[in-house]
Amino acid sequence: MFGLNKIIPVEPNINFLGLRRNFLILSILAIFISIGLLSIKGLNLGIDFKGGTLIEVSTKNTSIGELREILSSSYSDVSLQEFGNENIILIRLQNKSNQESIETVNSVKNLIQDKVVEFRRSEFVGPTISSELLFRGFQAVSFALIAILIYIWLRFEWQFGFGAVVALTHDVLFTLGLLSILNVEFSLATIAAILTIAGYSINDTVVIFDRVRENLRKYKKLELVDLFNLSVNNTLSRTIMTSLTTLLALVSLFIFGGEVIRPFALTMIIGVIIGTYSSVFIAVPTLLIFKFRPQDEND
């Protein structure tokens, strides 16, 4: 049949490691910018982590402007946003207390009752819950990084674990930085996306590390840089294939999966690209810090 896989040569010989300095500088720059953005601009926290009220309505014979006018006469901190199409409007409000929220939702509903076809959803997250959710999200990500480090450490040598975690931290920070620039809403689903990215990126890294380990045994005399290059090249077509199929599925989710899931899909798309990049250009070069050879010769 087609067999387009021959486009990617069976034994490509691209000097990835030769480019490592350029990419290292690029990544360090990206990380610094990300950290800067996160501390200055921050993330666009959704109600999961900021607390507040969110109401999604489908409307008729009205405009977002009219609704905004009606609501802003009663609420100073109301924000409206079209969600997918012009008839679906997302209303967000900041509440100070739990008690207020019930009254708020009721009175918002009364104010715009005659313009609304359907109240599609209403969400309220109180201040205590939002800080708990943020804490637990943070916990989940940290524990995941530690658990992955331990697993890699057990299955490989500790140097590989180090390389993997450097790459992972890079992916998480870089992704968060991009989320900050793009102003993507940061919600519980985003935390799930980031954890999945961690899983995906490590998956990618592990496949290459696996090959590095195999080649370390196979080619005792080869220079480390060449050996790493060979390993990356060996696994290159797999790396590209899996990233592409994953991206195909995610792009489909992004376009067709509906408005609610879009931030999740976007975060995943960004993460998969960064994760793939970091496996090749960050994780593997990090291994160069360590000298594997002298130990091998002692064996």
Add this chain to the structure above:
Amino acid sequence: MKNYPIWKSFTVVSLVLLGIIFAIPSIIYDENSENWFLKNKINLGLDLQGGSYLLLEVQLDVLYKEELDNFVDSVRLISRDQAVKIEKIDIQENEVLVFFANKDKIKDIRDSFFQMYRGVSLQISNNRLSIKLNDEYRKIIQDSAIKQSLEIVRKRIDESGTKEPLIQRSGKKRILLQLPGVKDPERIKDLLGKTAKLTFHIVDNDNTSALQNNLAPFGKIIVPDMYDENTKYLLDKRAVVGGENLVDAKGSFDQTEGHAVSFRFDTEGAQKFGKVTTNNIGKNLAVVLDGVVITAPRISSAITGGSGIITGNFNAQEASDLAVLLRAGALPAPLEIVEERSVGAGLGADSIAAGQIAAIIGMVLVCIFMILIYGTFGALANVSLIVNLFIIISLLGAIGATLTLPGIAGIVLTIGMAVDANVLIFERIKEESLKQTKVFQIVKNGFDRAMSTILDANITTLIAAVLLFAFGSGPIRGFSITLSLGVIASMFTALMLTNFLVYMYLSFANKKELKL
């Protein structure tokens, strides 16, 4: 078929068939089916079928404060019995300090008090008795309050006509509710937001200065009117009778009074009520609900029948809701809604439709891509991919997992990632094919060499998914479940099904050489 054991083919084929058969209930999805087989379908989460998720927090602080007030009342009564004068009572955050005029009987007072409140910390120093709400005592209050609240919430929800609610304790002081198909979450929230503590008190109309100074003497309380905050009543603190003595309440309509709630007392309540109304003819009787007076009619004659009506400016819904609350009983402490997520059926249906489209298009794209790249082998991998999807669906149905919107995202993501194991295998086969020419040896080596990589790579993804399950809540757990099942199913389909299909293909096509 060369080299392929019968038992292995049998296992693979039967697992695949099971996977497909058990996906049927979820694909047909007949919501009301009673058929034992069709019942094994996926549960839809609230975000997909519509409904309300509520997290309520029991306001324990109110209870602790109430208990401190009870301590004060009790210690006053005891010392009055013992004829000991109290000089001063100091109520602090966690304890009550009682200073007596002399310390002669302080030990007796302490012992009597301990009879009433077992478990509190009591300490005497000179003429001072300190009554402390310690942790154990708080825990007793907490546990009984949560238990009682759960029961009352359950009754109220049942009365509201919600089908298949899930009501459970969450953490130390919270109650979690999942109410599928609720159309008017505001009404439910109203029902839950009221303590519904109903009491009847005799009104004190003589002591007008107390009202003017807004200072209630011992044994009395000042309570505002429900409809007008500025109208206040001075009432006996002790309730004549309370909601716990009610056996029935329902909304009623009266030509002169409008909508009202009619109620009936149990024997004990009827007796108390009869006695008080007999002794207090001419006085007013206040009906107090959650700290406000609904109405305070004059007692014109003794009411001994044990039933009555409460009038107020109710509409039909308010009257019937109040009746529901009174029937269900009072909450021990107010409940505060700390989190709510309500989704209408419309959005849920839209999400399912969008998720299905995304999954199908993602699937088609990945399948086309695999065929373009790997040709026949790609087609075989696609069979595995489709079976993989069936297996995820049937596992979800079989373990009774709940499918949420993030769960659908997990499935779509799995479609993209599941081919990874196949790709790893095919790439190995490609490499092996450069080294040797024996077709079956190439395939065998390809699978063997890819095995450890596949395991390592998928276990790391599983670690992330499991942690997500441990720390995530509700919908996010749905994601970690589909992702985990997807990863596990993809390992099976790649290492067993693709393996089987490749062998079959090579045997039947009688391939003499392998170029991938």
